[in-house]
């Protein structure tokens with residue numbers, strides 16, 4: 834028999850660096866890792882990046898656009914993530930953008946409140 838090295842992926846919170854620790858937490862495919870984490874209350878948002886961005890390994894290129902997937906673990910709650918911290922209006926999962934320094938994701942609600950999530954997790 835021969836052996837083959839397999840790389841497994843685990844979901845890591847982009848805000849605090851927590852590694853997803855579920856019943857099944859290591860996956861051969863990174864998208865399975867994030868899907869499983871979302872069943873445990875993690876939130877995944879995707880933010881568009883500048884066309885020349887190269888510094889993140891989570892970039893996918895579809896139709897020439899670059900996106901970064903951000904995972905947020907359950908302990909940050911939903912305030913300022915799923916809904917606006919100030920007025921509790923629902924935030925749009927697709928409405929996030931990344932700050933110029935790449936250290937925050939930002940969404941302004943329809944009433945003009947800025948919701949700002951600092952990214953301090955691994956890979957920063």
Ligand SMILES: [Zn+2]
Pocket residue numbers: 846847848849850851905906907908909
């Ligand atoms: Zn976290």
Ligand SMILES: [Zn+2]
Pocket residue numbers: 917918919920921922942943944945946
């Ligand atoms: Zn608001």
